[in-house]
Amino acid sequence: MNRCLCLCLGFPLMLAACATAPEPSVRYVEPGAQGRVAGTGIESQDIAAAAQAAAASMLQLPQVTQSARPPVVIITPVTNRSASPIDTNLYTTKLRGALMQHSGGRMVFLARDAAAATNEREQQLREAGAVQPGGTAATGRVGATYDYVLTAELQGIATATRDGKSDYFLVSFKLVDFSDVLVWESQYEIKKEGRESGVYR
Amino acid sequence: MRSRRKAGRAVCTVNFAAWLLGAALLAGCASPGAGRSASGTRIDPKVLVEASEKVRLRGIPEPLRADFVRLYSEGRQNSVLHAMQAGLRALRLGYGDLAREALDQAIAEVEALQEGTAQARRAKSRFVGEREKWFKGEHYERSALYFYRGLIYLMDEDFDNAAASFKRAQIEDITGDDAPDFAGDWLAAEWGLALASVKAGRPADAAEARRRAGGFARRVPDAAWPVADVDTLVVVEAGRAPWKSRGGKFGEQLVITERASAVAAVEVAAVKQPVLEDIYHQASTRGTRQVDYILGEKASFKEDTGNAALGLGVAAVAAAQTRTDEGAIAAGVLGLAALGTAIASAATQPEADIRSWDVLPAAVFMVALRTGGAALEVRGLDGSGQLVNRAEVAGVGQNSGQKAWRVVFVRFPE
Numbered sequence: 041m042n043r044c045l046c047l048c049l050g051f052p053l054m055l056a057a058c059a060t061a062p063e064p065s066v067r068y069v070e071p072g073a074q075g076r077v078a079g080t081g082i083e084s085q086d087i088a089a090a091a092q093a094a095a096a097s098m099l100q101l102p103q104v105t106q107s108a109r110p111p112v113v114i115i116t117p118v119t120n121r122s123a124s125p126i127d128t129n130l131y132t133t134k135l136r137g138a139l140m141q142h143s144g145g146r147m148v149f150l151a152r153d154a155a156a157a158t159n160e161r162e163q164q165l166r167e168a169g170a171v172q173p174g175g176t177a178a179t180g181r182v183g184a185t186y187d188y189v190l191t192a193e194l195q196g197i198a199t200a201t202r203d204g205k206s207d208y209f210l211v212s213f214k215l216v217d218f219s220d221v222l223v224w225e226s227q228y229e230i231k232k233e234g235r236e237s238g239v240y241r
Numbered sequence: 242m243r244s245r246r247k248a249g250r251a252v253c254t255v256n257f258a259a260w261l262l263g264a265a266l267l268a269g270c271a272s273p274g275a276g277r278s279a280s281g282t283r284i285d286p287k288v289l290v291e292a293s294e295k296v297r298l299r300g301i302p303e304p305l306r307a308d309f310v311r312l313y314s315e316g317r318q319n320s321v322l323h324a325m326q327a328g329l330r331a332l333r334l335g336y337g338d339l340a341r342e343a344l345d346q347a348i349a350e351v352e353a354l355q356e357g358t359a360q361a362r363r364a365k366s367r368f369v370g371e372r373e374k375w376f377k378g379e380h381y382e383r384s385a386l387y388f389y390r391g392l393i394y395l396m397d398e399d400f401d402n403a404a405a406s407f408k409r410a411q412i413e414d415i416t417g418d419d420a421p422d423f424a425g426d427w428l429a430a431e432w433g434l435a436l437a438s439v440k441a442g443r444p445a446d447a448a449e450a451r452r453r454a455g456g457f458a459r460r461v462p463d464a465a466w467p468v469a470d471v472d473t474l475v476v477v478e479a480g481r482a483p484w485k486s487r488g489g490k491f492g493e494q495l496v497i498t499e500r501a502s503a504v505a506a507v508e509v510a511a512v513k514q515p516v517l518e519d520i521y522h523q524a525s526t527r528g529t530r531q532v533d534y535i536l537g538e539k540a541s542f543k544e545d546t547g548n549a550a551l552g553l554g555v556a557a558v559a560a561a562q563t564r565t566d567e568g569a570i571a572a573g574v575l576g577l578a579a580l581g582t583a584i585a586s587a588a589t590q591p592e593a594d595i596r597s598w599d600v601l602p603a604a605v606f607m608v609a610l611r612t613g614g615a616a617l618e619v620r621g622l623d624g625s626g627q628l629v630n631r632a633e634v635a636g637v638g639q640n641s642g643q644k645a646w647r648v649v650f651v652r653f654p655e
Binding site: 240 | 348352353354357358361362364365371374377390394399401402404405406408409412413415416417418530531532535
């Protein structure tokens, strides 16, 4: 009787076999290291890694290694032409920070977006005599100009199917001199695939 | 006498099994209501109090408080749903920062593919309802999420990210193998991409968006497309979102019902624009989802185990009526088997998840034009061109300090 009881109680459990399906996962495909990431979109660490690679490449340029003084570079805001909305201001800051960190003083970066308005206001106060110039000329502030413009553009191809999502990003860096001559260009690729649980598909 | 006692025990066993079967069948799922989340889970009153306090301390405007209390109290199971609801309501009411915050939260959680996998795995189980998964919306709701985020980027004059959002809206519009012609066919997203592109100085991208839209199954040949020198975008929403309900013998089918708007076109400053996006069209052209197979299998299991329980129960009664020792044993075994399968059947939850972003409209219209900041009259017209709704948009003074570019929202409830 006990055996019968066990059989009877086990019957519904045997019937209740769970459906199995592949585990949802997100992974880097090629190139780049694999890791646990939240989604297939571009993330701050991707920009940082791209900036680090760009800085390493730029520092090998003759325009940098053979320059009598560190060239001055202005970084324009990151342009996003991908299918992934990003915080372009944050990524521009991240890019500049990564370049500063890896250039080791061999390049100088302008932060006109950060300081120009404040400096202009300060100059007006100096000219009015409201503040002391602190060792610089009281009039005629001359801001530094740049030797090169560094641009960063994000492009991408995104696809989604009933099986999952795929995002390919191309981060393109361009270094352009004051005569509009393209001095250097580098690209950094990121590709991610994501698979979601069947209950969302 | 002895065999009669045994037969009596067997009948009792069968009666007890029937009682348990009835109890199990009556033990339906807890339904959403006061103190319960959108997915029917009980909310701890303490959590509700904390959420209300958080909303109060943040100074959330009164019309949005209920949405934000739900957002803060129902956890990840429903946070995307309430972020969507709160974001769209905030956008309509002019609380751009809150709309941005809420929709960004929803996007981040929808895109977090690895989060909620344990809950998703549970939701596949026969004994766990689909509504226990973390809500991420149906494909049309995810597309709408990116579409509305794109509109906010347009408001912010961030045309690159607006374009990215509209592209993403198309990517989210996936379909099953049985509806291949309807993937990525949001006309409003292509139109928004065209507007963002011309404003960003990329007319070739705008032309490409228009070309793609011309190939959609739902054609709108008389749509007025944006040009570069426009300074005003009027977004008109009309009607109510498609209604989600359950169909099938066990509620395993997701049924989408249209709640059509009376407005078939809008007219703004002599520019007439037909419906750019029909949300019901998007909701109803998904094709078969993978989750439909999962729910169908659950429903089959429920039916099969229910039938088996009935058969075993009948057999148990028949065995008990033999009034022999063997019959009594057989009745006991069959009765317990009937009980087990009845419990399995009753515990199976094949019901489709019908949580819904229900503040979406039925139809979306967009008109881009050069107004110089002038006041505007927005006219909603029915299929025969008769006026059914109208709204006025205040002008922007030349010296008001407001930006030359403006995005205005108009809502026609029906």
